Amino acid sequence: MDNVELSAFIADFGPLVGRVEETGERLGVIDDGVPTAVLLPAAELAEIEHFGQRADGGARHRPRPVRKSSFGPERQGPYVRYMHADGVRMTFVRDRAVVAELRSVAELDWLDDRAARGRQGYMDPKQAAAFEEFLARQRPVGDGIAWIADSWRGQDPFTVLEFIKGPPTEDIVLAYGADPQDLADGLTLRQVEERDARDGTDDLNRVLVFGEEAGWTWLGYHDFDHAFSRSLDTPPAQQITLTATMAKAIYDFSYSEDGVYQNPYPLEDGEAETQRDMYELIWYTPGEPPFVPDAPLSFLNPHIRRAEEANEWTGGIPLFFAGLERAFGLSLPRDEITSGQVRCARPAR
Structure with a gap:
């Protein structure tokens, strides 16, 4: 210049x-x-x-x-x-x-x-067609997350699912207020279940279950009594939160990059810092893009469309979860979770 x-x-x-x-x-x-x-x-x-x-x-x-x-x-x-x-x-x-x-x-x-x-979230028609073709050749990593969608909707085994990319898994778990001794002991979900059955305790609903899959730390827990802080000192590179509130039929999704909330609706001039709309998964209708082109979350539309075309799942929430699999490479270890062989921790005493 x-x-x-x-x-x-x-x-x-x-x-x-x-x-x-x-x-x-x-x-x-x-x-x-x-x-x-x-x-x-x-x-x-x-x-x-x-x-x-x-x-x-x-x-x-x-x-x-x-x-x-x-x-x-x-x-x-x-x-x-x-x-x-x-x-x-x-x-x-x-x-x-x-x-x-x-x-x-x-x-x-x-x-x-x-x-x-x-x-980054915009593609002209030729780019979109090429991207669709690329997505068609991709497969989700590991077990994906769509398999847990229906039970999660019923708050089983978790009310909240979070995926965090950036800090090490143990640092995230400790920042959330987990008991360091449980981490040192390698406590598993199965051990908590057995202890509850033996001693009549109710720790199963008050543990933070966690692991690492495909570069993401995943967390599963109930938020009935706000036992965990759900906050990090420094915003992670990426954070996805899925929360099920069955009693109110509210199932919401949120996504942030470097602490910046990605709004599900277009932002008006001057509202970039203040607008923080919620997106409920029951609003998504298969066959219709969940986000308009001008919305910050519109980059998810091609991934969700591909999940629909793959026809591996039925129902809005499993299909939406399948779209997140493809967009972010998310996965949850199905066998380990269902068998209880996953690590967990109780709130710090």
């Missing part, structure tokens, strides 16, 4: 705007050698604004006013410059059509970052 001094740009913007309009390339604007702004085609700005609104988190950078009053329109050749009220941003028009925009470096960096994240 070429650069031009701010004073030269202000004095003779006409040819520079024409160059940007013709080539479609950005032009940097510097002030005493320091990058301050970027002139870019209006169509490119519209594109990154569009994709940038898909990405959640982070307050938008707004330039502080640098002048008490803004300049009026100024014409140079076929171009008219309109100065924004902040005295930094500028809009350039030719024949009543916007052709270029000037934005501060900080604001454009923010937009570029958000647009890059927003594009």
Whole structure:
């Protein structure tokens, strides 16, 4: 990207705007050698604004006013410059059509970052078709998680299922408030069941069952008395939570990346930090995409569609779980869980 001094740009913007309009390339604007702004085609700005609104988190950078009053329109050749009220941003028009925009470096960096994240969930029709073909060749790793969906809906064997990627499994379990001695002893779910039967205790409903599959730490537990903290000091790279509340017929799903909640509905401008809608699995209808294209969670649609086409499961919740298998490579050890040969821990005393 070429650069031009701010004073030269202000004095003779006409040819520079024409160059940007013709080539479609950005032009940097510097002030005493320091990058301050970027002139870019209006169509490119519209594109990154569009994709940038898909990405959640982070307050938008707004330039502080640098002048008490803004300049009026100024014409140079076929171009008219309109100065924004902040005295930094500028809009350039030719024949009543916007052709270029000037934005501060900080604001454009923010937009570029958000647009890059927003594009991750978008595919044009050709890309989507190629991705569908790729997914068709993939198989879930291990046992997957769809097998547990129906019993989970009945809160058996767990009310809450979580999948966390990032910290080591033992660090996660301890952060959740598990008894370190149970971890050191290698306590299993079967041992808790046998102890309950022998001593008349009720620890089975108050244990945190855990393991590691395909790079994910998985946790299963009941949350009847809030025995576990469900929090980590540093947000993990990825976190998926599935909660069943049978008495209220509420079965919800949530997903976060680096602590940023991925909303199930499109985000309005300025709501990236505040909007946190819940998604209930009973809202999903097989055959219909669960998330609209502009929603942060829309990247799950192709995976869930492929799970439907595979026709391995019936019913909305098992199919949704099968879609999560394909999207994230999730798995739960079926034999170990059903036989009780999985590790667990009681709340720290």
